[in-house]
Amino acid sequence: xxxxxxxxxxxxxxxxxxxxxxxxxxxMAGRDPLMIFLKMFHATFGSAYGTGQVLFRMTxxxxxxxxxxxxxxxxxxxxxxxxxxxLGAFAAAMTGAMLPSWVPAPASITLCIISAMAxxxxxxxxxxxxxxxxxxxxxxxxxxxxxxxxxxxxxxxxWHFAVPSTVHTAPITDAAAxxxxxxxxxxxxxxxxxxxxxxxxxVALLFQMLIFSSRFGxxxxxxxLQPDAARYGGINAGMHTLIxxxxxxxxxxxxxxxxxxxxxxxxxxxxxxxxxFTGIAVALLAGAHPLWILLSALFxxxxxxxxxxxxxxxxxxxxxxxxxxxxxxxxxFSALGRRLQQK
Amino acid sequence: MAVAVRLxxxxxxxxxxxxxxxxxxxxxxxxIHALVGENGAGKSTLTKIIYGMHRPTSGEMFIDGxxxxxxxxxxxxxxxxxxxxxxxxxxxxxxxxxxxxxxNEQCGLFQRIPLNKSKALxxxxxxxxxxxxxxxxxxxxxxxxxxxxxxxxxxxxxxxAIMIFDEPTAVLTPLETERFFATLRSxxxxxxxxxxxxxxxxxxxxxADMVSVMRRxxxxxxxxxxxxxxxxxxxxxxxxxxxxxxxxPPASPGETILSINKLGFRTKKGVERVHDLSxxxxxxxxxxxxxxxxxxxxxxxxMLWGLVPEGAIICGEALLKGxxxxxxxxxxxxxxxxxxxxxxxxxHAVISNYTVSENFLFGRHRERFFHQGIGxxxxxxxxxxxxxxxxYALSCSSPDRQSLRALSGGNQQKVVLAxxxxxxxxxxLLLAQPTRGVDxxxxxxxxxxxxxxxxxGMAILLLSSELExxxxxxxxxxxxxxxxxxxxxxxxxxxxxxxxxxEFQQEIGLHIT
Numbered sequence: 001x002x003x004x005x006x007x008x009x010x011x012x013x014x015x016x017x018x019x020x021x022x023x024x025x026x027x028m029a030g031r032d033p034l035m036i037f038l039k040m041f042h043a044t045f046g047s048a049y050g051t052g053q054v055l056f057r058m059t060x061x062x063x064x065x066x067x068x069x070x071x072x073x074x075x076x077x078x079x080x081x082x083x084x085x086x087l088g089a090f091a092a093a094m095t096g097a098m099l100p101s102w103v104p105a106p107a108s109i110t111l112c113i114i115s116a117m118a119x120x121x122x123x124x125x126x127x128x129x130x131x132x133x134x135x136x137x138x139x140x141x142x143x144x145x146x147x148x149x150x151x152x153x154x155x156x157x158x159w160h161f162a163v164p165s166t167v168h169t170a171p172i173t174d175a176a177a178x179x180x181x182x183x184x185x186x187x188x189x190x191x192x193x194x195x196x197x198x199x200x201x202x203v204a205l206l207f208q209m210l211i212f213s214s215r216f217g218x219x220x221x222x223x224x225l226q227p228d229a230a231r232y233g234g235i236n237a238g239m240h241t242l243i244x245x246x247x248x249x250x251x252x253x254x255x256x257x258x259x260x261x262x263x264x265x266x267x268x269x270x271x272x273x274x275x276x277f278t279g280i281a282v283a284l285l286a287g288a289h290p291l292w293i294l295l296s297a298l299f300x301x302x303x304x305x306x307x308x309x310x311x312x313x314x315x316x317x318x319x320x321x322x323x324x325x326x327x328x329x330x331x332x333f334s335a336l337g338r339r340l341q342q343k
Numbered sequence: 344m345a346v347a348v349r350l351x352x353x354x355x356x357x358x359x360x361x362x363x364x365x366x367x368x369x370x371x372x373x374x375i376h377a378l379v380g381e382n383g384a385g386k387s388t389l390t391k392i393i394y395g396m397h398r399p400t401s402g403e404m405f406i407d408g409x410x411x412x413x414x415x416x417x418x419x420x421x422x423x424x425x426x427x428x429x430x431x432x433x434x435x436x437x438x439x440x441x442x443x444x445x446x447n448e449q450c451g452l453f454q455r456i457p458l459n460k461s462k463a464l465x466x467x468x469x470x471x472x473x474x475x476x477x478x479x480x481x482x483x484x485x486x487x488x489x490x491x492x493x494x495x496x497x498x499x500x501x502x503x504a505i506m507i508f509d510e511p512t513a514v515l516t517p518l519e520t521e522r523f524f525a526t527l528r529s530x531x532x533x534x535x536x537x538x539x540x541x542x543x544x545x546x547x548x549x550x551a552d553m554v555s556v557m558r559r560x561x562x563x564x565x566x567x568x569x570x571x572x573x574x575x576x577x578x579x580x581x582x583x584x585x586x587x588x589x590x591x592p593p594a595s596p597g598e599t600i601l602s603i604n605k606l607g608f609r610t611k612k613g614v615e616r617v618h619d620l621s622x623x624x625x626x627x628x629x630x631x632x633x634x635x636x637x638x639x640x641x642x643x644x645x646m647l648w649g650l651v652p653e654g655a656i657i658c659g660e661a662l663l664k665g666x667x668x669x670x671x672x673x674x675x676x677x678x679x680x681x682x683x684x685x686x687x688x689x690x691h692a693v694i695s696n697y698t699v700s701e702n703f704l705f706g707r708h709r710e711r712f713f714h715q716g717i718g719x720x721x722x723x724x725x726x727x728x729x730x731x732x733x734x735y736a737l738s739c740s741s742p743d744r745q746s747l748r749a750l751s752g753g754n755q756q757k758v759v760l761a762x763x764x765x766x767x768x769x770x771x772l773l774l775a776q777p778t779r780g781v782d783x784x785x786x787x788x789x790x791x792x793x794x795x796x797x798x799x800g801m802a803i804l805l806l807s808s809e810l811e812x813x814x815x816x817x818x819x820x821x822x823x824x825x826x827x828x829x830x831x832x833x834x835x836x837x838x839x840x841x842x843x844x845x846e847f848q849q850e851i852g853l854h855i856t
Contacts, residue, residue, distance in 0.1 A: 213718040215708055222694050222705065231650060232683070232691040233706035234674030 010337035011285055011292075015299065017333070018326040025325075029318050036310050043309035044302050050309070052181065052191025056263065057275075058301035059193075060085075062200040063255030064279025065297055066207050067124070067248040069288040071138070073211055074224040074237075074244045080127055080142025082276025083149030084120040084249045088256030090153045091119035093267035094161070096172025096260070108176040112261055117253035123149060124249025125242060132238040138245075146276075157269060168268040178262040194262035196254070201294065203251060208290040210247075220244060252276065278304070281327040284334050346408065347372040347505050347536040348393060353402030355388055360752060360780065362388040364560045366402070370505075370553075375527060375537045377547040377568070380557035380580055381636055381808040386540045389557070390507050393538070394426045395419035406505070425503030427494040429510045435483030440465055442482050443496050461500075468499040472529050488519035495526065505536045512546055524550045542580070542636060544573045544856060556580055573856040577635060578810070578848050589790040592798070593838060594818040597626035600770050600802035603661045608642040608826070611654030616642040618826040620659070626770065628834070629793070629803040631817030633810055634855045639826035640775070640806050641686065647773055647804075648683050649673050663771060677706065682763035686775040686806070688752075692759045699742035699750065700728040703762050710767070731761040736788055753785030760789055764796050772796065775806040790816060810848050814841055822854035830854040 023033035044050040064081040071078040095115040099108050127141035161169045180194040181187040211217040223230040223237045230237055255275075264271060282300050286292035303326065307319040348370040355363040363385045370376045378386050391397045393404070395413030404411055406422045413419045416426075433442050444461045462478045469476055474492040476485075482493060491511065498506050508527075512520045527537055527550055539551060547554050548568055555565040556579040563579055601624045608617035617639040624630045634640060645651050647661055649671050661668045663679055673683075685691040693702050704713060704724060713719050713727075721743075728742040735757040739745055747755060756777065763772065777793065778786045793816055797803055807813050813820060820837055821828040832840075832851075840847040 209717075215714070215718060218701070218704075218708055218719070222697070225694050225696050226690070229691050229694055229705075232648070232673060232685055234672065234677055234709075236672075236674075 010333050011296070011330075014285070014330045014333035015326075018329045021325055021329065022322045025318060025322055026314060029314060031314055036314055039310050039313065040302075040306035044306050047189075048187065049189040049191045050305065052188025052193035053305045054298070054301045055188065055193040055197050056191060056258070056301075057304045058297045059197045059200045059258045059262075060255045060275055061279060061282050061297035061300050061304075062204055062293055063251050063258065064276050065282035065286065065293045066204060066290060067120070067252035067255070067276075068280050068283035069286070069290060069293060070207060070211070070248040070251070071124075071241075071244045072224075072283065072288040073217070073220050074240050076128075076131070076138045076241060076245065078124065078127075078142055078245065078248050079139055079280065080124060080145050080276075081248075081252045081255075081279045082272060082274060083142065083146035084123045084252035085256050085272050085276045086146075086149045086153050087123050088116040088120035088253030089260050089272060090156065090267050091253070092116035092257050092260040093169050093172060096176035097170045097266070099173050099176055101173045101175065103173070103175060105175040108173060109178055109261065112172065112176045113254065113257045116257045116260070117250040120253025120256065121246045121250040124245040124252070128242045128245035131245075132241050153267070154269065157267060161267075168264075168266045171266045172261065176261060177265055178257065180262065192263035194258065196258035196262045199254065200258070203254060204290045204294055207247075207251075211290065216243075252279075255279075278327070281330055285330045287334070345372045346370070347406070348538070349405040349408075350389075350393075351403045351405070353389075353392065353399045353404065355385075355392060355397060356400045361560050363392070363399070366562055368555060368562060368565065370536060370538060372407075372504075372536050373531060373534045374552040375531050375539055375550055377539045377541060377551035377554045378557060379540075379542055379544065379547055379554060379576060381542060384557040384580075385560040386557050387509065388560075390426070390509060390538065390540060393419070394424060394507060420501060420503070423502065423504040424507065425498030425501055425505070426507040427491065427498065427509065427511060429513060431490050431494055433482045433490055433493060436481065438479050438481055439476055439485075439493055439496070440478045442493055443478075443500050445497075447501055465496055465500060468496055472499065472526055472533075474526060486519075488515055488522065491515070491519075491523065492526070495530075504534070505538070506530065507538045507540070509540045510542075511539070512541065512543060520546070544576050544635070547576065548573065574849060574852040577852045577856050580635070589787065589794055589815060591794060591815060591841065594628050594797065594834065596628040596818065596834075597800060599623055599625050599664075601661065601663055601804065604659055606643070606646065606659035606661055607657065608639065608646060608651075609656040611652070616826050617646070620823075620827045622821055622828055622831075624771070624802045624804055626802050627797055627800045628818035629797050629805050629816050631805045631807070631813035631820045632823050632828075633807075633813045633820055633851050634823035636808055638823050638855070640823060642826075643823075644683075644686070644773060644775055644806065647676075647681075648685075649676050674709070677709075677766075680768050680770040681773065682766050682769045682771070683773040684759055684763050684775060684777065686779070688756060688759055688776075688779075693747050693755060695748040696746060699732075699737075699739050699745050699747050699758060700724055702747045702758055703728045703731060703742070705762070707762060707766060712767075727765075731758075731765065735761045735792065737761075751785075752780040753789075756781050756789060757785060760792060764792060764801075769801060772801055772803045774803055776808065777805070778807075778809065778812060810851060814847060814851075820851065822851060824855055 026033040026036050044054050064085060067081040067084060068078050092112045092115060096112045099111065123145060127138055127145055130136035130141045131138045157169065163170055178194045178196055180192065182190050219235045220240045223235060223240045227237055259271060260267060278300055282293060282296045286296040303323055307323060346369045350366050350368045353363060353366040354361065366389060380386050388397060392399050395416045395418050411422060440458060440462045443465050448456050450457055465478050474496060476489060476492055482490060511523060515523060531537055541547060551568040553565060554568050554571065554576065556563050556576060558580060603620060603622050606617055606620040609615050620643065622630060632640060646657055647668055650673060651657060657669060663681065666679065668676055689695060694705060713724055725743055732739055732742055737754050737757050739750060739754060747758065777789055781789065805813065805816055817837060819834050820832040822830045
């Protein structure tokens, strides 16, 4: 099979098979799959509000998928987007809450975004340093750092920063909130979709350029493809590991900005809900290609929000199975695709 | 005596590359038959065919007179063939006995393993062949020599009659090697047939009965070990009669470019690979290093290119126009005007998934000329690529789209050569194995380009396992042996003897063994 056709065939095949399996499960749960899918469609793209919800979820997914995709270019598996997202969210919420209210909006937003990016990047860099300096496998490193991030944010929230008798921090200043489309233009009704979506698309384009058209990306991909040759060519592989992880973590931090600054306006226990892990599936489905991530994130956004909306018809548990199965199928098929391409 | 293994017109192709060509060979039962040749000569491929790991493209194989076609090593094992790989296939966490019986437990899947019975059998074999070992010791706690004995016991346990050893002494100390040879002799004396792959000629003469020399995928000769010499074998290994001769006009060397002074290299484990090596190269000359592989050539290149393995100790100096190369990174060394064409082109010199154009850029991507914004100037790159493609007669229609892996070995090497020779302000070229794995057609282009580069004033350090290549291209020749230059032929000597062919090869052969 030639390479181009597999590249397209694999995602389509995995999505189709996911549809078939889901239909089967819904059918077994005693519901009409077609009805469920129609309901999902109506609830998402059928309304301005639903479309906005999908966009909001897509935005976070784009960022966390980019956090996985960039390190993937140097053959690093960043499982830590969830932890990077959590710390980024906490940093954004704290900065936003501490900023005096007289600071103008552009400055407030910029400061909050920068602190989210710094927190995410720092956390990812920690795993990268462990890898480069001490040879700790980045999968283990990032998974452990996820637990630690969860612990740190949970502890700080519960014992120090939670508003008494609630599970969230004090709200950020109004100036630090990223305006929603609804407030600005009336699009997407009162949905949480905000200007971060435009930022996400911009960052994806930027990553695309960085990876495939810049000198930096040229070196980075060489390190990923043939580390030995890269060394002979005078390329510093360790530096590329650090930069790829750092930039990836920063992207995850931007995902946190979307959630905290664009929607929730505070940090809340469990607010990321494992979206960092979904990001792995989004990146894999897209073959770690920033432009394809836009589409892949849209698909998973529909799945996430659409799943919520059919709660009344189909138990949440069933939908959880469907979503996880879809991710598994995607991963299986993309692994299969890679094997086919190698042959 | 009966013939244990007979190969008849055996060939093996990987894509368009012929790893083995028309090989016919008979190995008699109860003999030690050595297979010698440089890296890449096709020894490993040939033994992998005998052991069932590769299937031949054409030709026939007979074991004990019966025609066989192996689908996998399992078939070969059934026919009584065993192999000890260069890297041992042992599980360090298991005992000697467990390792020996692994895969041949002689009991049902859920039955108790007859450990005691097996142990007795193993002890029996060990005693018979002088392979003293504690059957209950963990393999991980054994020395390399002892681990090799475990591998031999494995073959004995499987009742292998034909045993293949791939570079068995590469990892052994001299004392262990002696012991190993004693074992080989006792195996032979008890009727086992042994095929020994090596490139150490001393060993061949010490232990083998027959020797087959391989070169470029072919067997160039099979002779009794008793009636040959190291010099003859070395020459058979590295000589090449097919090589097209380029015209090599007299050189007019200029100022000194590279001077190496008492350079030494000691590995992390304390093995001395380069010792007291001194040489000097001037602008406009090619200094050829002749030698059998493994005499310090690779280490010399690693030192000059700033990629020394961790823990290695270096002493002495290497100066490029008076500035030290030692301790600098490849990027810095490139910046000082040094180009490098490494021995292992596919692993070190190219990114095979990149396009041909992108590979023209590889290692030179820091040059301003190719830059534009944050990326590359595709216009300049394409123009340059096109120029190189026609200049080097590359068969490649669209360098900006074709990936490098689609090219033949010869064309790949031309890409590397074109890239490195056209670097601006290069004063020194480190050139290793310029025509390894390259078809005859491309060799001429490559050689012509090398001579042209020399004429334009470049200093070239040439390392090649092909003696004839060294003789054809070099201005001066240094013979490397055990990590130092043992003898140097002056410009006058080389020019005088270049065309005497055989005799000169023999003379060099004396200095490299």
